[in-house]
Amino acid sequence: MEMMDTLLLSRIQFAANISFHILFPTITIALGWVLVFFKWRYARTSDQVWMDAYFFWVKVFALSFAMGVVSGITMSFQFGTNWPGFMESVGNIAGPLLAYEIMTAFFMEAVFLGIMLFGFSRVPGWAHTGATVLVAVGTTMSTFWILVLNSWMHTPQGFEMRDGVAYATDWFAIIFNPSMPYRLAHVLLASGLTVGFLIAGMSALRWVMGERSAEVRKSLRLGVIMGAAIIPVQIYAGDMHGLNTLEYQPAKVAAMEGNWETQGNVPLLLFALPDEDARENRFEIGIPSGASLILTHRLDGEVPGLNDFVAEDGTILHPPVNAVFWSFRVMVGTGMAMLALSWAALFLMRRGRGIEGLPRPVLWAFMPMAFSGWLATLAGWYTTEIGRQPWLVTGVLSTDAAVGDVAPALVASTLVAYLMIYGALLVAYVSVLVYLARRKAKGGTAPVAGRPVSGAIQSIPAE
Amino acid sequence: MTLFGDPAVWLPVVFAALMGLSILIYVVLDGFDLGVGILTPLGNEAEKDRMVASIGPFWDANETWLVMAVGLLLVAFPAAHGTILTALYLPVAIMLIGLILRGTAFEFRAKVALPKKNAWNVAFFAGSIMTSMAQGYMLGLYVMGLDNSWTSQAFALLTAVFLTVGYSFIGACWLILKAEGELQLKAVRWARGGIWGVVLGVGAISLATPLVSTRIWERWFSIPEFFLLAPLPLMSAALILGIWVVLRRLPTANDSFAWLPFAGASALFVLAFTGLAYSFYPYVVPEKLTIYAAASAPESLMIILVGALIVIPVIAGYSALAYYIFRGKARDLRYD
Ligand code: HDD
Ligand code: HEM
Ligand code: HEM
Numbered sequence: 001m002e003m004m005d006t007l008l009l010s011r012i013q014f015a016a017n018i019s020f021h022i023l024f025p026t027i028t029i030a031l032g033w034v035l036v037f038f039k040w041r042y043a044r045t046s047d048q049v050w051m052d053a054y055f056f057w058v059k060v061f062a063l064s065f066a067m068g069v070v071s072g073i074t075m076s077f078q079f080g081t082n083w084p085g086f087m088e089s090v091g092n093i094a095g096p097l098l099a100y101e102i103m104t105a106f107f108m109e110a111v112f113l114g115i116m117l118f119g120f121s122r123v124p125g126w127a128h129t130g131a132t133v134l135v136a137v138g139t140t141m142s143t144f145w146i147l148v149l150n151s152w153m154h155t156p157q158g159f160e161m162r163d164g165v166a167y168a169t170d171w172f173a174i175i176f177n178p179s180m181p182y183r184l185a186h187v188l189l190a191s192g193l194t195v196g197f198l199i200a201g202m203s204a205l206r207w208v209m210g211e212r213s214a215e216v217r218k219s220l221r222l223g224v225i226m227g228a229a230i231i232p233v234q235i236y237a238g239d240m241h242g243l244n245t246l247e248y249q250p251a252k253v254a255a256m257e258g259n260w261e262t263q264g265n266v267p268l269l270l271f272a273l274p275d276e277d278a279r280e281n282r283f284e285i286g287i288p289s290g291a292s293l294i295l296t297h298r299l300d301g302e303v304p305g306l307n308d309f310v311a312e313d314g315t316i317l318h319p320p321v322n323a324v325f326w327s328f329r330v331m332v333g334t335g336m337a338m339l340a341l342s343w344a345a346l347f348l349m350r351r352g353r354g355i356e357g358l359p360r361p362v363l364w365a366f367m368p369m370a371f372s373g374w375l376a377t378l379a380g381w382y383t384t385e386i387g388r389q390p391w392l393v394t395g396v397l398s399t400d401a402a403v404g405d406v407a408p409a410l411v412a413s414t415l416v417a418y419l420m421i422y423g424a425l426l427v428a429y430v431s432v433l434v435y436l437a438r439r440k441a442k443g444g445t446a447p448v449a450g451r452p453v454s455g456a457i458q459s460i461p462a463e
Numbered sequence: 464m465t466l467f468g469d470p471a472v473w474l475p476v477v478f479a480a481l482m483g484l485s486i487l488i489y490v491v492l493d494g495f496d497l498g499v500g501i502l503t504p505l506g507n508e509a510e511k512d513r514m515v516a517s518i519g520p521f522w523d524a525n526e527t528w529l530v531m532a533v534g535l536l537l538v539a540f541p542a543a544h545g546t547i548l549t550a551l552y553l554p555v556a557i558m559l560i561g562l563i564l565r566g567t568a569f570e571f572r573a574k575v576a577l578p579k580k581n582a583w584n585v586a587f588f589a590g591s592i593m594t595s596m597a598q599g600y601m602l603g604l605y606v607m608g609l610d611n612s613w614t615s616q617a618f619a620l621l622t623a624v625f626l627t628v629g630y631s632f633i634g635a636c637w638l639i640l641k642a643e644g645e646l647q648l649k650a651v652r653w654a655r656g657g658i659w660g661v662v663l664g665v666g667a668i669s670l671a672t673p674l675v676s677t678r679i680w681e682r683w684f685s686i687p688e689f690f691l692l693a694p695l696p697l698m699s700a701a702l703i704l705g706i707w708v709v710l711r712r713l714p715t716a717n718d719s720f721a722w723l724p725f726a727g728a729s730a731l732f733v734l735a736f737t738g739l740a741y742s743f744y745p746y747v748v749p750e751k752l753t754i755y756a757a758a759s760a761p762e763s764l765m766i767i768l769v770g771a772l773i774v775i776p777v778i779a780g781y782s783a784l785a786y787y788i789f790r791g792k793a794r795d796l797r798y799d
Contacts (some may be wrong), residue, residue: 005659046677058798063570069523070566076530079537081552084545092763095538099767101536102527103774111778111785114520118796122788167760404549414556421560425567432574437724 005408007400010082013386013415019378020422021075024068026377026449029188030195031061032136033220036344039129051213057199059436067429069110071335074418082411083392087400088168093159094149101145108136109413149186151180153393154384157247164397178248182241183384188232189381193338194373196226200342201370202437207355211441217355221367222348227342235335239294244399245387246295249394251317252387253326257291264300266291275320293301318346319389327382334376341365355411398420470765475758477768479538482532487736489528490534491729495573496522498634500565501627502653503584505677508647511584515569517641517793522633524782528564536747539764540757551601558597565590573796580771592627594622601627606672606739610747618671625664628798632657633732636724647721651713654724658707661728665699665735672742676752678740692741699734702727732749 037053042050072177076098087094115123115131123131158164158173168174168291200223206216246253258274258281259266268290272281292301341362348357392399493699503511536544548555566587572583604610605620635657638650673680683692706727709720745753758764 055798058576062798063574066523066566066570069526070563073526073530073562076533076537076546077555077559080544080548081534081555084549087541087544091541094761095541096763096766096770098534099538100770101769102531103778106527106530107774108776108781109526110524111781113523114785115788117798118520120790120798165760168763168766171766173587215760375497404545406552410552414553417556417560421563425563425644428567428571432571436574 001378006406006411007403009408009415010403010406011399011409013411013418014078014082016415016418016422017071017074017078019381020426021068021071022377022381023374023426024064024071025139025143026194026373027064027198028061028068029063029139030130030140030191031198033058034195034199034226036129036132036136038291039132043125043129044298049214051070051211053219056215056440058117060198060202062113063432065109065113067425071422078361079451082404082406083402084404086392086397089397089402090153090165093152093166095169095175096168096171097145097149097152098396099409101142101149105138105145106141108338109142110343112138118356129365143187143191144184147184148175148177149238151183152177154183154388155179156393156396161396173215178245179241182237182244185237186234186241186380188379189230189237190373192230193227193234194377196223196230197338197373198370199223200227200345200370201366202433204366205370205437206441207436208360208363208367209438209441213450216440217450220355221349224342225347231335231339232343233410234391235339238332238335243295246304249387250307252311252319252324252384254304254306254309255321255387256326256328257295257303259291259303259305260324262302262305262308264292264302265289265305268294269325272325272342274325276321284394317390319387324383324387327386330379331376331383334372334379337369338376341369470761471758472755474761474764474768475539475754478535478758478764479744481771482535482539483736483740485528485535487733489525489532490736491732494520494530494630494732495633495637495725496525497591498630498632499588500634500642501595501639501648502634502638503588503591506646507648507654512644512795513585513793514638514644515572516796517638518671519569520523520785520789522566524785526566537749538767539759540747540754541759543752543757546748546752547609549602549606554597554600554604557600558594561590561593561595561597563590567592593608595627595630595757596623599623599776605749606668607675610646610753616673620669623662625660625667628657628660629664629732631768632661633725633728636728640721640725643718643792647714651710655707655710658703658710662703662732665731668735669696669738672739676742676750682742692738695734695738699731701732702734706731718772 035058038050038057039056041047042054045293105112110136112131116128119131120128142254152174155178156166156171157177158168159170161167199219203216203220203223207220223442253258258265258272260279260281265288267284267286268289269284269286271285272282273461274281289299291303293299295303297303305320306321345358345362345366348359348362349355351357388394390398390400392402395405436438488596499514499518503514506514510772520767533544536547554775568587568590572580575583584730600619600623604615606622607615632654635650635653639647639654642650673683706724709723709739712720713724714721743749745755747754747757
């Protein structure tokens with residue numbers, strides 16, 4: 001019982017910490033490349049508006065980055081404080097992957113971040129752009145390594161077990177494990193979407209508050225275009241990802257679809273209340289044969305059912321159904337909302353006169369959608385991670401075997417402390433974003449479109 | 464394959480050395496920027512900004528050495544990693560919360576409206592002191608063999624205070640190097656006060672360590688080890704004396720020698736660390752687990768080592784570049 005409580009509390013604590021952490025990487029990964037884009041456009045056009053955009057968004061980047069760093073440091077200690085069994089059994093594989101992340105990504109990001117943020121007047125323009133590129137490369141590398149590890153936990157291969165400890169036999173197989181390419185693509189695209197909608201949302205806020213600078217126009221356009229361009233790709237990538245999961249983690253797909261019996265002509269459920277005790281769904285509303293069609297590309301294709309994953313003695317070997325089922329729908333639903341809004345805006349902007357063509361309700365809709373990327377990303381991770389339960393490493397290590405022997409009261413107290421701090425920081429973060437937008441909207445009302453740039457020969461002024 | 468002998472023997476030593484090196488680099492680098500954080504309440508508003516500016520471009524990379532150290536513990540000595548971190552559960556959590564407060568305060572204090580800035584200044588200070596106290600406490604418990612008796616706790620509280628003083632001292636030395644005018648004068652005064660705390664701290668730990676462990680007593684107080692090790696305390700004493708003399712003469716008219724206290728303080732940290740490392744080798748969990756028993760599979764360590772040998776020089780190179788770019792007196796931190 002004691003251990004059970006520690007297990008539950010440790011899971012909540014880990015989930016809380018990683019959920020908080022991922023909010024900021026999803027922003028910094030793509031925003032780093034957007035900053036590179038701004039600098040590149042400025043170098044090409046010498047139009048000051050790109051530097052204005054750069055200096056506005058670099059503030060958001062710096063803030064998000066700091067939030068990512070401090071919560072990430074917490075993450076790396078959690079393995080030891082709460083999940084000692086994880087490293088003890090799969091440390092030979094997780095270890096080198098984490099080490100490579102630290103060595104090839106964290107240091108590079110951290111060092112060049114200083115130069116990127118504060119070095120503008122100290123280094124030549126090319127070196128500053130170089131630092132910006134290296135920071136973006138760093139965050140992307142970091143994503144690569146951590147997702148290799150995470151994907152390996154979902155679809156492990158390239159190792160052998162000796163006395164309960166995993167030993168690597170084939171590093172190529174470990175790194176290029178079956179779900180890695182799909183997960184990496186899906187997460188990078190998710191980051192692009194998060195940033196696209198954040199830029200669009202904050203720019204819409206500034207626009208509605210009356211700012212009419214060239215910068216806010218360019219930013220709003222960029223955000224809308226990013227969203228509209230990436231979302232179809234994301235939906236396609238998500239579909240491919242699901243097919244891959246069907247092959248390697250069928251129990252997860254069964255939970256996502258809320259399908260109890262392995263059979264053909266499985267409907268695509270739009271709504272249902274899975275009842276895990278009765279092992280059936282209530283209030284089903286679905287598209288006939290939809291799930292079969294999506295997953296097997298045939299109307300009568302067979303889709304795995306949850307009842308296949310119950311042991312003889314009644315032990316349940318599939319993940320909790322409700323959490324996975326609903327997280328998945330929140331993610332896909334958010335994705336659909338993104339598609340609808342960004343394509344509607346694109347259409348209106350083409351027909352009308354650019355931003356001016358956007359009616360107020362559309363602008364207003366972009367504001368809450370500024371955080372739609374966060375919602376979909378969290379929902380997606382919940383689908384993935386809860387869908388892996390009861391395993392920590394599929395088929396190799398169960399979650400309860402990895403938990404540390406720490407008194408429940410101790411875990412509970414640190415959990416409360418983290419939750420309070422994270423709550424306060426989230427409020428502070430969002431209010432600073434709003435504050436930055438308002439200050440910009442109040443200060444930058446003068447139209448600067450077409451403003452000539454003095455001495456526009458050199459791309460970025462040195463010194 | 465046996466060119467360098469049995470990797471199962473030398474790899475753990477190499478990784479223990481790498482981990483020790485990361486901790487040492489961390490303690491010196493984040494030590495000075497935590498120290499500056501602890502000193503901020505002593506400066507006025509403009510001085511606070513300048514103090515933060517003096518560490519702004521560096522703190523993130525400095526903290527990465529902590530990630531590196533815990534990462535090496537995690538990857539190279541998984542068995543020890545769990546034991547140590549679960550035993551230190553609470554101080555680790557306090558340190559992490561301190562680091563969170565501090566790291567975010569850096570950004571927030573520069574971006575919020577003025578009235579809120581004060582609250583973030585407090586968070587910056589509180590985070591810095593929580594971090595250093597927690598680290599000192601962990602050091603104390605570690606020295607005492609990670610047991611939870613009252614004497615260990617008391618000793619750990621003592622090391623918590625002394626490490627905080629030590630960080631403030633090296634922080635003040637950093638400010639002597641990076642600040643000018645009134646702030647620099649203040650920093651010299653802080654350093655003059657801090658050096659006495661350092662003397663007490665180094666003394667207390669040096670006395671306590673051999674007393675709590677007979678093994679460590681024998682390592683230090685047997686012949687010939689005693690004479691071979693004598694240079695460590697002697698050099699430390701000479702360094703402290705030297706720093707003290709220099710501090711009395713600073714600041715000089717043309718700002719020469721402003722770098723000396725910081726260099727001296729760093730050297731002092733290195734010596735103290737070497738003494739500690741010698742006391743504990745080859746244990747990674749004091750008296751319980753040696754580095755050999757705790758190490759990962761040699762094949763996995765080898766993979767990391769190959770990467771480390773290529774990457775660490777590169778990291779050193781671009782870190783040096785960053786310090787070079789931001790050399791000289793601290794200026795206001797500006798994005799443009
Ligand atoms: C999809 C991307 C992603 C995911 C799933 C994670 N991280 Fe992360 N992490 C990043 C992407 C990232 C990043 C983009 O590289 C960050 C965010 C901001 C930053 O500084 O780098 C980062 C920062 C960051 C840092 C601070 C690095 C520094 O000092 O610069 C640490 C220690 C970690 N992370 C550790 C973890 C651990 C242990 C994770 C999993 C259990 C984890 N991260 C999940
Ligand atoms: C970044 C986005 C991520 C999110 C939002 C996330 C979320 C979660 C959630 C909600 C759980 C709890 C599942 C449950 O217990 O029912 C979990 C478990 C876990 N995840 Fe992730 N995860 C993420 C990424 C990762 C990565 C990259 C790793 C490791 C490389 C990882 C390692 C783990 C571990 C060790 C557990 C077991 C602890 C537990 O069950 O709570 N996660 N994660
Ligand atoms: C709309 C169509 C989408 C589909 C069909 C889809 C599909 C999927 C599937 C099947 C998974 C689970 C993979 C597994 O663990 O096996 C997943 C995970 C995830 N999704 Fe989506 N997704 C969609 C949209 C989005 C959007 C819009 C975002 C964010 C902006 C997003 C972010 C994520 C993230 C972060 C994960 C967890 C990481 C991973 O396993 O890839 N998804 N998605």
